[in-house]
Amino acid sequence: INILGIESSCDETAAAVVTNGSRIRSSVVASQEDIHREWGGVVPELASRAHLENIYPVIKKAVDDANIDLHDIDAIAIANQPGLVVSLIIGVTAAKTLALTLDKPLISINHVHAHLQAAILAEENVELPAAALIVSGGHTNLYDCESPLDLRLLGSTIDDAAGEAFDKVASILGLGYPGGPVIDKVAKKGNPTAVRFPRSMMGKDSLDFSFSGLKTAVLYHCQGQDMKGTSQVDKMSEQEIADIAASFQAAVVEVLTRKTELAAQQIKARTVLVGGGVGANSALRESLTRSCEKSGRNLLIAPMKLCTDNAVMIASLAYHKYKAGLFADLTLEPKART
Numbered sequence: 001i002n003i004l005g006i007e008s009s010c011d012e013t014a015a016a017v018v019t020n021g022s023r024i025r026s027s028v029v030a031s032q033e034d035i036h037r038e039w040g041g042v043v044p045e046l047a048s049r050a051h052l053e054n055i056y057p058v059i060k061k062a063v064d065d066a067n068i069d070l071h072d073i074d075a076i077a078i079a080n081q082p083g084l085v086v087s088l089i090i091g092v093t094a095a096k097t098l099a100l101t102l103d104k105p106l107i108s109i110n111h112v113h114a115h116l117q118a119a120i121l122a123e124e125n126v127e128l129p130a131a132a133l134i135v136s137g138g139h140t141n142l143y144d145c146e147s148p149l150d151l152r153l154l155g156s157t158i159d160d161a162a163g164e165a166f167d168k169v170a171s172i173l174g175l176g177y178p179g180g181p182v183i184d185k186v187a188k189k190g191n192p193t194a195v196r197f198p199r200s201m202m203g204k205d206s207l208d209f210s211f212s213g214l215k216t217a218v219l220y221h222c223q224g225q226d227m228k229g230t231s232q233v234d235k236m237s238e239q240e241i242a243d244i245a246a247s248f249q250a251a252v253v254e255v256l257t258r259k260t261e262l263a264a265q266q267i268k269a270r271t272v273l274v275g276g277g278v279g280a281n282s283a284l285r286e287s288l289t290r291s292c293e294k295s296g297r298n299l300l301i302a303p304m305k306l307c308t309d310n311a312v313m314i315a316s317l318a319y320h321k322y323k324a325g326l327f328a329d330l331t332l333e334p335k336a337r338t
């Protein structure tokens with residue numbers, strides 16, 4: 001079964017052809033990072049226009065790279081939620097058009113659930129239940145995963161998402177956009193115990209997260225003890241900045257690791273699954289590896305390339321819906337939230 005996956009939920013236009021849910025025949029991602037960088041965040045109007053420009057070339061390249069005839073595609077999968085509606089609408093419209101003209105079934109996919117599929121992908125025998133952590137730009141969710149299509153939400157952030165915290169702290173430290181990759185890099189030269197930033201645990205047994213206090217603590221730290229509101233970052237040495245970045249990252253990683261372990265204990269998970277952009281973070285990957293070694297659980301983290309937005313995860317999850325006969329029709333709409 002060959003599925004063409006399409007993704008346009010935020011600022012990446014992506015298409016991929018995946019066979020039987022795991023064999024990646026092509027994967028094309030057009031990132032809009034350069035467009036949004038000067039604004040320090042995603043500008044919906046600009047994102048929508050860029051998707052419109054990129055969507056057909058990206059789909060065409062995915063089909064060409066896969067070396068497949070468009071008519072040999074068995075289904076069209078589209079991430080229709082959650083995300084920016086003005087972005088989603090471009091992919092949804094393209095997917096419907098293809099489904100209609102090729103007379104193939106349309107499959108709707110939840111983008112956040114698909115981030116998890118990136119961790120499972122080629123694994124034949126995932127020992128379930130699994131505790132699943134999705135850490136991305138807009139979400140920090142823990143799930144009880146009974147199957148790729150069966151996720152029960154156990155906890156989530158009450159304010160900022162983990163990726164959002166990385167992006168905001170990078171901006172406070174004058175490190176640019178997007179913040180995750182640059183903090184990861186800079187932190188390698190810093191001392192993670194230099195500053196003791198708060199670890200918000202939301203109560204001993206809670207599986208919810210809060211990262212806005214941590215972000216504020218970094219801001220205050222950068223304003224010095226007088227807290228007069230002027231950032232001292234310009235006067236800091238590279239080493240001081242690296243120390244703050246490493247200390248911030250250590251706080252996020254510790255909370256994510258402890259909560260994931262707690263979720264795994266609560267549902268007696270044999271496996272831990274991790275997906276989403278922050279899953280690319282080297283310190284988080286190391287910390288989860290250590291924690292799962294200790295607890296004897298299998299750890300499946302999405303490969304680096306499939307942590308951030310892509311369409312392989314869309315096409316891969318769609319295979320499970322295809323097998324279950326779960327199809328959408330041409331009235332499918334984009335949804336900002338799920």
Ligand code: ATP
Pocket residue numbers: 009010082083111112115135136137138139162163164166167178179180181184276277278279280281282307308309
């Ligand atoms: P969502 O999936 O919640 O709708 P999104 O699609 O924008 O949001 P992703 O593409 O999954 O999010 O991830 C982007 C986020 O991942 C950004 O916030 C980025 O800073 C963060 N990120 C990317 N690489 C790293 C890294 N190495 N370390 C930490 N964070 C990272």
Ligand code: MG
Pocket residue numbers: 010011012137309
């Ligand atoms: Mg993105």
Ligand code: FE
Pocket residue numbers: 111115136137277308309
């Ligand atoms: Fe995403």
